[in-house]
Amino acid sequence: MLIQAIMTAPAITVGPKTPVAEAAKIMLDHRISGLPVVDAKGKLVGIVSEGDFLRRGELRTERKRSWLLEFFASPGKIADEYVRSHGRSVDQVMTPDVRTISADSSVNEAVDMMEEYGIKRLPVVSEGKVTGIVCRSDLLRALTRFLPTQATLAKDEEIQDAIVAELARQSWSRNGFIKVKVINGVAELSGTIFDERERLAAKVAAENVPGVKYVSDQIAWIDPYLGVAMPAPTESSKPE
Secondary structure (H helix, E strand, O other), rough: HHHHHHOOOOOOOOOOOOOOHEEEHHHHHOOOOOOEEOOOEEEEEEEEEEEHHHHOOOOOOOOOOOOOHHOOOOOOHHHHHHHHHHHOOOHHHOOOOOOOOOOOOOOHHHHHHHHOOOEEEEEEEEEOEEEEEEEEEHHHHHHHHHOOOOOOOOOHHHHHHHHHHHHOEEEEEEEEOOEEEEEEOOEEEEEEEEHHHHHHHHHHHHOOOOOOEEEEEEEEEEOOOOEEEOOOOOEEOOOO
């Protein structure tokens, strides 16, 4: 899937000289947490987010240091923090170095960047100009389009084959120790595992197969060091 399929376009933007109060109001009015900052030609020059408004003089939340840390901090760094906590326009508080992405990039690339750099949004840029923005909320909306909202009817044999095929694709279950049997849409998992984390993974794999009503966990765990077998739990994963 490409970014252009899930991004928000056009993106709501502000200019460098937009007052901080106005930028904050725009975020609140549109229920968004960040705004690309563009110049008069529409070129991206930075991004301002709700995180840039946390350390503010008005809230008395400026960064405070002990006298020792204050002594070792450079005057330039302290001055920069003062500007960010007391600045009146967006260009004084924004982040100028922005990670961007193109509309024809894959969603997977966007997720990789968000995870690697710890960011929540990526301006979508073409020839330096902002054409949209992709945020974590856009990924959530895309996810809801693929998650099933109601039960799907399928034959037990088809369901069973699908679960077995999914388990066969996963490296943690390719040993074939997990067995599957489906009766009237109930997926019974049995067999043995050597790592308790495989239990939940197997249940999730079964739950995601269309037609599964609930999963009955009958898998026994064997301690790989002591060789002691622990019986399967008595609970089943039933839908509310």
